[in-house]
Amino acid sequence: MSAERQKDALDEAAEWFFRQGDCPLAPDDHKRFDQWLAASPEHRTAYDEVSRTWTELARIAPPPLPRPVPPVGTRRPFARVAASAGTIAALLLVAAWSFDLPTRLRADAYTATGETRSLTLADGSTVELNSSSAIAVDYSDAARSVTLLKGEAVFTVAPDKTRSFKVLSGDGEATALGTIYDVRDGEDGSTVTVLESQVRVSSTDNAFSSVTLSAGEQVRYDAGGMGTVTRVDVASEAAWRRGKLIFIERPLGSVVEELNRHHRGIIRIVGDDLRDRRINGVFELADIATAVDTLETSLGIRSTRLGNYMIVLHR
Template sequence: MNDGEKPTALDEAAEWYVRQDTGVLDAGEQARFRAWLMQPANRAAYEEVAGAWDDLGRIPRPGLSTGLPRQRDVRAVPLRRHPSRTSRPRRWALAAAAVVVAVTAGYALDLPMRLEADAMTATGEVRTVTLDDGSSVALNTASAIAVDYSRERRRIRLLRGEAVFTVARDAARPFVVATASGEAVARGTVFAVRKDDEAATVTVLESHVGVSYPAAGRTAVELSPGEALDYSRRGLGAVRAVDADAATAWRRGKLIFVDRPLGEVIAELNRYHSGRIQIIDGSISSHPVSGVFDTGNPLQALEVIEQTLGLHSTRLSSLLILLHH
């Protein structure tokens, strides 16, 4: 849309649908949404966009004998379906438009974090930040941190994403990285922390790090170089051996996969892609993938994966790619 151009009912419907589906509406916004939905033109536009997303789960492909799972319906919003109202190509175009709107709306929804963060990266961006004490933080794609230093401790909150911390030694002040209700504590070391929703992973590259998750009611677990640990609402996971250098290869602009399920690989590529790559054939999600790919070109990685596994993709826009047999 041009600057100053009034959004159409379809534009608004796409944004409401995306925000409903991602669960970001509070009670007040839900009330405004329902008031907006009372207008017949708005409801018709909303049904059209919702139908477009449903159709994405039913795209027929050669060799597929069963339908694919439908996208989840919007919570507590009764909708009528009118399959004949809009052609499938039109619905695909609407779905692609919804992705564009989601990307645009994402910036506005991201504003609170932008105000809270002391440093952050955009999708596909990797950069290093030097802190006041000489420690450094390498931020991976779409990551954000907030810094809180005092005389007693150095505390960093990983708001989202992933980072590698190279900690300047200070015997008097521990270096704490807090995220997902847990903490990693060190005084002088190199370690990585990754946040995935309400879970986190701590990986140690040098020296030792103590990891605690107060909700689990356990004392801190100490990790040594080449070890990693996950924690979430289920508590602290088991300490496991990892190739820490491979796990943080993104610092060198690489992603390394060894027999990883395709579904996990695509989820990782999506972290570096400004749009969305979506598997629409569940039977291929478990295919093992091995390779070394550039973080700067996730679509090239996708092309290599397609060729290697004999898969195909359908591009509904530059932002929406459907992967299938």
């Protein structure tokens, strides 16, 4: 399908989707919608993409305002109470989802989208939290443990010969050997990058594999086990600490995942072939919209947008 046809399909899909937002389609309109879906497989793909993207956007959008309360006397008292309770419950559920309350309740430190934060732990170790990240701290007389609940953080570990320092993320953990290191929890597993000294990384797969990384080395692990150790440019990997994102031969899918971490909205890609396109670039964290514009220009692709809150990248 040509780029123009794909854009048309996405635009038409968005129109059909939002027409159904407030109330069901009239019978004649519903028939035309079914005919449009059946006319081409690309129509179904485009509609599913718009639907998924809007659902994800709803998770971070502010909760809707409650509807006006009907005049007194228009409902029986029990009905009014039940309706009010239902409205409150719905608003609470939306708020809980929107503000990520389950994670916030577990976390000792949390950053919202677009926010970074530095903090000092009880032992003098420091943590730099990237955007949309959270940690839970569990210190005892025998050990120091930090769980990365989501996102990314850089840990600078204070020496303590009597207690180890480890970061738990996903299906494994990274134990400091006197060091500075970055741990990222992503869609494709957890990634550990050593900025200074050494770290022992262990995955909790059946084989319980383990590897020791030195400065400038990185490894990814998931439920399937440990990946291959690679050499990386540590200045690029932790550039977010300086307000930048630097990508060297990174797949577009990985780049967009990182942009989404800092963007108050949703960016999605249509087409697996686009996800694999390699990217080199330097972007400012303060201007994600311009970063997307740059990706469009450099890759020769297009976007369909609902403001800057919903951006779909496609050919």
